[in-house]
């Protein structure tokens with residue numbers, strides 16, 4: 278009954294929760310380092326934002342459907358924001374809302390013909406790599422992000438993969454990146470645009486973290502660098518507001534008029550939304566009111582500074598372990614930490630006092646081939662810290678992803694000290 282592509286659908290960021298919940302049932306308390314939800318990590322939205330939403334909730338028209346592509350005034354507001362960057366110019370017709378960016382991601386790959394491929398980064402946020410692989414019934418085609426070079430993309434690898442894979446029709450950029458926290462340098466983005474031009478490709482940029490940068494860094498938007506190449510920018514409010522429960526994201530189409538086939542593709546995405554009627558309305562109404570408020574910029578700067586401070590705290594705890602490759606992050610709110618080759622094996626362990634928990638972890642690892650999953654399960658059982666193995670992010674490297682979200686500094690320090698002690702004990706066992 279199932280298509281082959283069905284095997285490509287997995288989401289370890291939530292799969293791992295099932296295991297953590299089993300441990301919780303045995304009395305273990307868990308520090309949730311798996312999911313990029315600031316609210317779940319004790320972030321409190323300012324009252325002025327909540328008041329805007331509260332006022333909207335009292336208006337009767339908020340409860341109706343909205344236009345399929347989304348509220349016109351909101352699309353005009355967002356188009357104006359993009360246009361003010363001074364790059365590619367769009368209007369409200371070039372924007373379509375979705376039920377969270379996750380919804381947009383699955384539709385974008387779904388409507389590309391099976392034999393055409395979009396090359397994406399490795400490691401990668403698995404919603405992209407899984408959806409792309411599921412559409413093609415094949416494993417993802419990827420370019421390397423290099424942990425030995427600040428996680429920047431290996432552009433020679435990208436160029437060669439594109440050159441020798443005539444099926445590639447597009448390049449995916451996730452900027453700032455999940456899971457590495459890397460920001461694509463301007464010259465790297467320009468080179469990717471050149472590669473797209475040389476091979477007649479379109480670009481997809483997932484920019485859900487575009488305004489989440491810190492430690493003096495800035496992320497350049499696709500709109501600023503794309504010139505006349507067709508492309509889609511993906512944006513949303515799950516991270517930036519943050520309001521992940523709103524299920525609200527949108528795509529911006531760039532240079533539709535430069536390529537009739539790309540234009541048809543954009544029309545298809547709009548049509549796909551139309552047959553669903555529309556996306557969530559309340560958050561769309563809130564966007565211009567919140568993002569257009571002068572307090573939003575100040576709020577975002579403060580929130581970014583706090584993430585930056587946490588990046589330093591985490592760096593001070595985890596950098597300098599010789600068996601790990603560690604890069605301090607500049608954007609988004611994740612870090613990917615890699616075990617150097619040859620440092621992991623199938624015999625390593627962490628001490629777990631509680632015998633029921635120990636038995637369960639040993640059961641999980643008994644058939645586990647991925648060495649990083651083995652570490653992650655032991656860390657969960659021994660220290661109660663839930664991280665995500667990096668082999669689940671479309672990567673052959675062994676490591677784990679953490680978040681930079683814990684707002685309680687004492688708890689953050691404790692959790693990352695536990696991770697450090699877990700790593701050291703595991704590697705020495």
Ligand SMILES: Cc1ncc(COP(=O)(O)O)c(C=O)c1O
Pocket residue numbers: 313376377378379380402404451455483485513514515521524525526
């Ligand atoms: C890079 C990236 N894109 C998209 C999403 C999904 O966002 P949404 O909550 O809008 O579906 C996430 C969520 O973690 C993400 O990290």
